[in-house]
Amino acid sequence: MSSSLIIGQYVPGNSVIHRIDPRSKIAIIFFYVVIVFFANSVMSYGVLALFAIGASLISKVPFPYLMKGLKPVWFLVLFTFILHLIVTKQGDVLISILGWEIYREGVVQGAAISLRFFLLILVTSLLTLTTTPIEITDAIEELLGPLKKVRFPVHELALMMSISLRFIPTLMQETEKISKAQASRGVDFRTGAFKDRVRAVIPLLVPLFVSAFKRAEDLAMAMEARGYQGGEGRTKLRELTISRRDIAAYIVFAGIVTALFLTRS
Amino acid sequence: MDQSQIEFRNVSFRYQEDMPWVLRNVSFTIGADEWVAIIGHNGSGKSTIAKLMNGLLFPQEGKILVDGEEVTQDTLWEIRKRVGMVFQNPDNQFVGTTVRDDVAFGMENHGMPREVMIKRIKESLNAVGMTEFERHEPHRLSGGQKQRVAIASVLAVSPRYIILDEATAMLDPKGRKEILKTIRTVQEERELSLITITHDLQEVTQAERVIVMNGGEVWMESTPRDIFSKKDSLIEIGLDTPFVSKLADHMKDAGLELSREPLNHQELLEELWTSRSIK
Numbered sequence: 038m039s040s041s042l043i044i045g046q047y048v049p050g051n052s053v054i055h056r057i058d059p060r061s062k063i064a065i066i067f068f069y070v071v072i073v074f075f076a077n078s079v080m081s082y083g084v085l086a087l088f089a090i091g092a093s094l095i096s097k098v099p100f101p102y103l104m105k106g107l108k109p110v111w112f113l114v115l116f117t118f119i120l121h122l123i124v125t126k127q128g129d130v131l132i133s134i135l136g137w138e139i140y141r142e143g144v145v146q147g148a149a150i151s152l153r154f155f156l157l158i159l160v161t162s163l164l165t166l167t168t169t170p171i172e173i174t175d176a177i178e179e180l181l182g183p184l185k186k187v188r189f190p191v192h193e194l195a196l197m198m199s200i201s202l203r204f205i206p207t208l209m210q211e212t213e214k215i216s217k218a219q220a221s222r223g224v225d226f227r228t229g230a231f232k233d234r235v236r237a238v239i240p241l242l243v244p245l246f247v248s249a250f251k252r253a254e255d256l257a258m259a260m261e262a263r264g265y266q267g268g269e270g271r272t273k274l275r276e277l278t279i280s281r282r283d284i285a286a287y288i289v290f291a292g293i294v295t296a297l298f299l300t301r302s
Numbered sequence: 303m304d305q306s307q308i309e310f311r312n313v314s315f316r317y318q319e320d321m322p323w324v325l326r327n328v329s330f331t332i333g334a335d336e337w338v339a340i341i342g343h344n345g346s347g348k349s350t351i352a353k354l355m356n357g358l359l360f361p362q363e364g365k366i367l368v369d370g371e372e373v374t375q376d377t378l379w380e381i382r383k384r385v386g387m388v389f390q391n392p393d394n395q396f397v398g399t400t401v402r403d404d405v406a407f408g409m410e411n412h413g414m415p416r417e418v419m420i421k422r423i424k425e426s427l428n429a430v431g432m433t434e435f436e437r438h439e440p441h442r443l444s445g446g447q448k449q450r451v452a453i454a455s456v457l458a459v460s461p462r463y464i465i466l467d468e469a470t471a472m473l474d475p476k477g478r479k480e481i482l483k484t485i486r487t488v489q490e491e492r493e494l495s496l497i498t499i500t501h502d503l504q505e506v507t508q509a510e511r512v513i514v515m516n517g518g519e520v521w522m523e524s525t526p527r528d529i530f531s532k533k534d535s536l537i538e539i540g541l542d543t544p545f546v547s548k549l550a551d552h553m554k555d556a557g558l559e560l561s562r563e564p565l566n567h568q569e570l571l572e573e574l575w576t577s578r579s580i581k
């Protein structure tokens with residue numbers, strides 16, 4: 038049970054990629070997402086792929102985990118590829134199947150778009166695979182820091198995220214408990230018409246919500262009793278530090294960007 | 303102004319205007335380094351007293367003074383540093399994503415420097431025997447372990463008063479005993495007053511003084527020994543007495559003479575063999 042309770046996809050490890058500051062990771066991935074759209078030659082795609090695949094290898098995250106992130110979008114990738122084959126009508130005709138002509142440009146563009154998708158998903162999953170959710174939360178709080186000036190509730194947002202992270206496993210354990218209790222009374226969640234199954238879930242959701250609200254109330258009280266009064270004047274135990282590793286990562290990434298623009302056609 | 307004590311001065315409280323009074327004219331004092339137990343039937347106002355002590359609620363009438371300073375909106379944050387509180391449900395007071403984050407939460411709120419936090423996390427986890435769980439997430443801990451973390455979190459801020467509101471209710475007898483022992487040791491080491499709100503009679507017998515609440519009023523304030531000698535009236539207000547105390551009663555009925563009200567097995571045993579020996 039406990040293994041299924043680990044939230045997010047974090048795969049514990051001690052690689053360089055794991056230890057890069059989460060802010061650096063987010064920043065680099067953000068720019069990576071932007072520059073992916075500048076690639077337009079085989080070589081430039083190669084440079085981008087080199088970066089993504091290289092980083093994946095260094096992270097030592099097992100291959101199946103990397104592929105898992107791709108699973109939900111497989112269909113989308115395939116769909117856009119086929120769409121391009123059908124819609125794009127430029128270049129030479131490569132083959133014609135049952136009267137449908139497939140053009141060269143269609144294949145090229147379809148492949149390019151699919152590759153972009155693939156790279157984007159690989160890189161973003163690499164972030165969640167090598168960074169704990171709480172580190173990501175801390176990083177977001179830091180990166181959004183400047184927005185405090187325009188009264189954007191950055192601290193509150195981060196606190197909300199971290200409390201959710203804290204309570205998701207608890208609520209999942211509770212759901213399991215309630216569903217077992219209901220199942221022991223003969224409620225059937227798994228078979229029957231959709232309508233019946235929805236009806237069976239209601240006795241599960243109601244107690245869950247009631248207890249979640251009770252928890253929220255208790256937690257608010259406990260937080261206040263422990264002196265919580267908002268982000269003002271608060272210090273933090275968890276600390277993010279930019280190290281030499283981060284500088285190295287930035288330099289490598291700058292190299293990739295340069296190479297990309299040199300290999301563009 | 304150097305009076306370390308919590309003082310309730312004619313405090314009356316109700317949750318809303320149109321609701322009945324939950325506390326009526328409550329007065330008592332809890333001194334430095336004292337262990338006071340508050341007992342009373344369900345709904346007698348014990349938790350309300352606890353919440354008034356660190357400004358989670360404010361009285362409509364009367365005053366609450368902590369170290370001579372009245373609990374008000376302005377003094378609140380200062381007072382919460384001095385009055386720590388552990389609640390009944392260990393899950394709903396665990397704020398951090400891991401044990402060490404949770405222990406740090408109170409210290410972060412009070413703006414303590416990071417180095418101090420790291421040191422105090424070690425110390426307080428050590429005090430409750432949870433050192434090896436420092437990096438654990440709450441869902442990998444048992445209820446008793448979470449409750450220890452809650453106590454460590456309060457200790458870390460190093461308050462002068464700790465209120466345990468049925469904090470041991472969720473624990474098994476062994477866990478309860480261990481926690482009480484832990485708290486005892488901590489109390490001996492530091493300058494600390496303990497206020498335990500409990501239905502556990504064993505816990506009550508360990509306190510130095512007992513405040514008995516009944517229907518929102520202080521019904522009695524005395525030593526455990528004295529309180530448990532008034533069995534009939536205790537039962538009248540819906541409270542029980544410890545097993546040893548009951549046993550002693552039956553023995554008295556059977557014609558045995560006991561010189562004082564025994565609080566635990568040891569004391570009863572002593573009573574028995576001294577009362578039977580020829581002087």
Ligand SMILES: Nc1ncnc2c1ncn2[C@@H]1O[C@H](COP(=O)(O)OP(=O)(O)OP(=O)(O)O)[C@@H](O)[C@H]1O
Pocket residue numbers: 317324342343344345346347348349350351
């Ligand atoms: N948030 C609230 N709003 C309104 N009434 C409340 C609230 N909390 C408690 N009460 C009422 O105040 C009275 C005293 O409650 P309190 O929680 O202080 O009792 P208690 O002595 O701690 O009981 P228990 O032994 O069950 O914990 C009860 O009658 C209760 O119904």
Ligand SMILES: [Mg+2]
Pocket residue numbers: 348349350467468
């Ligand atoms: Mg209570």
